[in-house]
Amino acid sequence: MITWQLWCTLLCVLWFYFLWTRRRYYKLIFQIPGPVGYPLVGTGYKMRHNEEVLLTFKHYLDKHGPSYLFWLGPLPYFITTDPQLIQDIFNSPHCINKGFVYKALEDVAGQGLFTAKEQLWSVHRKLFNPVFAHKMLLSFIPIFNAETANLLKTVDKLVDCGGHNMLPVMHGFSLDITSQTTMGSDVKYCEYIRTNKLIEAFQSLADNVTAIGISPWLLSKTVRILLGKEEEYSRAKLEIKEFLEELIDSKLAKGSEAADKNIFVNIAIDMMNRGLLTKNEVIDESITIVFAAFETTANTITYALILLAMFPEYQEKAFEEIRALFPNTGDFEVTYGDTQNMVYLDLIINESMRVLSPGPLVARQTTKEVRLSNGVVLPRGIQIAIDIFHLHRDKNLWGENAETFDPDHFLPHNMQDKHPYSFIPFTKGIRNCIGWRYGLIAIKVAMAKLLRNYKFSTSFKFEDLRFCEHVTLSLETVPLLEVQRRDY
């Protein structure tokens, strides 16, 4: 029988083996403060649940300052909320690869843009940048308008009948626009989308990806089977892949003549026909785009509405601005020019993404040594986590009321002296969000029509919000919103 002393010795030996293979990290322990934790598990045991991730980060941030070293199992993480170091990292050609925690996303979206390694990524990013160019975005606006008209019909049914969780409504809306701009407007009528199966599959993947991110042993299929987590996960993955494969095959069968050249999948198929992409890469990229777009966009709209319901004085100001642009209630066309004139709505969307950052954490790893502007040299292979959530709430950057919702934070005179990396909801630098303009236009079209036609209220208090890391930011309790129609 193996005694506990033997187990401890074994753990220590393993731990020293890991340290030996990672000896280039040693000197960091002396250069950067942070908790060392226990052998093998490091400090990872503090984050057994999604709700604990941001709280743990906050705890160490308060204790060790804006940059610290954290051990997730045997992997050292350089965690930072320092805008200058974030700028160094996001602009370094040696910090392009995503961190280990994205392994789970890689399992789902293969080598799509979100997870692809440096070389493949730079080729694909060059191929896909034109898909998000201004001219293409303009061609999506009719889809945003048409789907927002449908959204109004859905929200109209919620008027004057108690509190509602708006998240599922916005997920439906967001999936409709992303699936149509990614796969074509005909997908809307597919059984798999109409019956919400695609949303369910994507949400199941998001749940599993988060679980794997904080419990990396779930990357092993055997462990997932043993813990009863495999069936739903692999079904969701398979369903999405089969759905996209069928879609691509049917588009290939129809030929490229009639294909709408503004739709992502048609452009990707065209690249495939020219030998630039394989069929699997087209599938991976299509999954990636929908995955990256639908939850971030839906959450941003929902959270902005929640915040406006909590702070009605700002909701009224936004309403007045939109009423001046669109005097009549009901559905109306929002043009690109209109979105540029929604100045106050801009402040609101920015402030919502500041206090409730849709992507709270992003992770990278170095492919070579990187010297940061504070003199610290990050060795090759180190994991980096950028804590966007706490960067956006840092009192040194945003002032004493950094933790409350106040759109004035984004008034030009309040922004002029800010470090350019103090606000990074889409990240910045070499590998920023490819869809940021798309996202902002879609959000503005939706919010303009919603705020023009409805007033949102809630009894939930801002200070009672509790946050979870869920790839995107999620709320432990989603405040229910009451909806009233505006008839003037």
Ligand code: HEM
């Ligand atoms: C409010 C909406 C959105 C937010 C807050 C957001 C945020 C982000 C963030 C923070 C990243 C960087 C992740 C990282 O470095 O690990 C990212 C990457 C990405 N986003 Fe977005 N996003 C939004 C909307 C969209 C939309 C609408 C699309 C597509 C239509 C999109 C497609 C992508 C893709 C493909 C990447 C990976 C880019 C690359 O690595 O080259 N996003 N997004």
